[in-house]
Amino acid sequence: MIEKGTSPQIKRITQNFGFGLLGLMSSMTVVPILIVVIFIIQKGAPAISLEFLMGFPSDGMRGGGILPAIIGTLYLTFGTAVFSVPLGIGAAIYLSEYAPENRWTRVIRIAITNLAGIPSVVYGLFGLGIFVIFLKFGTSILAASLTLSIMTLPVIISTSEEAIRAVPNSFRVVSTSLGATRWQTIRRIVLPQSLPGILTGVILGLERAAGETAPILFTGAAFFLPRLPGSPLDATMALPYHLFVISTQVPGMPIKIQYGTALVLLFFVLIMNIIASVIRSRARAKRMW
C-alpha cells in the first residue's frame, strides 16, 4: 500500500526510528548477560589462584580450593555424555530416517517434547527413586550421570533430529540410486553433513547438565568429600551444588570464594559454548551444498 501525502523525509525518519527501536531491544538482551558476566568476574577474579583451582576446601569450606568440585563436574559431564550421546543420536537417527509416520512415533515425539518441559528437580526425585534406591547405585556419580542423561536426552534428540532432517532429501535419493543401502547413506552422507548440528546440540545439552543442581541433589552430590571420588559408585562434589552449599548453608562464608566458584562454573560453560560455536562455523565453511 502506498501512503499518500507522506513526504519521503518523514518516511525515512519513521523507518530510522523503527530500526533504532528494534536495535535497542536486541541490545537490551545483551546487557543483562554482560552485567552478570562482568559482575561475577569483578567479584570472583580476586579469588582465582592456583591454590583455589588445585586445592581442597579447608576451614569448613571457608578457605582453600574447589578442586573436588571441578573434577566432580568433569566426571558428571563425561558420565552424562557416555549415556546420553549414543542414545540421543541413535534415537534421532531412528526418528528421522527409519521411523514411519504413525501413531507410535507421534507418541514418542510427544514424550520427548514433554520430557524437555519437566522441571529438573522432578528428574532428581525420579533418579533417587530409580537409580539410587531401586537399582541400588546409591548416591553416586553413576546415578547422577544417569539422571542428568535423562534430562539431557530430549535436547540432544530434538537438535540432532533437526540437524539430520536439514540434510536435503535429494542426497538420500541420489545415494540410493547409486546402490547405497539406507545405512550406507546415513553413515556416508547424512551423518557427516549433520554432524556439526548434532555436536552443537550435544554440547548445549551437556552444558545444561554441567550447570544443574537439582537433578544431582539427591542422586550423587556430596556436601564435602576429603578426597576425590575413586569409582563411579562414589558420590562426588560438583560445582553447581558446591555453589549452592557455600551460598546458603555455610555461615560466615567469604563472598570472594562464592563468586570465585561461580566464575569457574561460568567459565566451564562458556568454554563449552565456544567449542560449539567453533565447530559450527568451521563446518559451515567446509559445507559442500
Place this chain on the structure above:
Amino acid sequence: MNIIEVDHFSLSYSDGTESLKDITLSIPHNKITVMLGPAGGGKSTLMRAMNRLNDLADVTFVSGKITVDGLDVMDPKTNVVELRRKVGMVFARPVPLPLTIRQNITYGLEVAGEQDKKKMDEVVEQTLRDAVLWDEVKDRLDDPGVAISGGQQQRLCLARVLALDPKVILLDEPTSGLDPISTAKIEDSLQELKKRYTIILAPHSVQQASRTADFAAFFLQGELIETAPDKDLFTRPKDKRTQDYVEGRFG
C-alpha cells in the same frame, strides 16, 4: 533384442498425483529409447519403478511385472542394491553428493565394497572422459562437486552413473536446466554411450526427443499412447493425440 520388458504394469501413489495405467512396453537393447509426453504423464514414475527408487516414495498400489535384464524388478526377493547398480539414473536437477568430484564418482564403487585405489582412479578418468568432462576438471578432482557449473555438474552425475557400469541408464530430463552448449555435450555423449549401454531418456523437449530417439514412446496421463521405432513417432504418428503433441498443439 529387448533388455527391459514392462508387462501390464500399473502403479499409483497414495496422494493419487501420478499413476501408471496398464503399461506394456519393450525397451530395445543398446538404443536410445525416448519417453516423451507432457508433465505428469508417468515417465518419471515408470523410470523410478525400473530401479525401485519408488521405494522411497509413498506407493500404494502396484500390479503387473517389469523385468530388467532377466531380473524381476518387483519381486521382493530381488536384490535392490544390485538392481540399482544395473539401472543407473540421472535426475533433472544435478545433485552432486556433498563430496569431492572424485568421491562423487567413486561413491557407487565404494558402497559396493571396492577398495582398489588404482582401479578407482582409472574409473574416475575413464568415466569423466566418457561424460566429456575430463579436460575441464582433471586438475581439480579434489574440489567439491558443487564447485563446478550446472552443466558440468550434470555431466559429473552422468559420469558417476557410468562408474557403476550399469546395463541401463535412465535420464529424467537431464538437460532441463542446462544451456544449449551443455545440452549438446550431453546429447553427443549419449550417442557414444548407446554403443555400450541401453539409454532411456525423458527429453525436455520434442525437438530433443526427435534428435536423439532410436525408439520412442508417447505417454499421456499415465497411459502409453503409442510406440514407434526410429523417428516414426515424429514423422508418422498414428494416434491423433501423439500428432497433436509432437506438432506442439498442447503440452
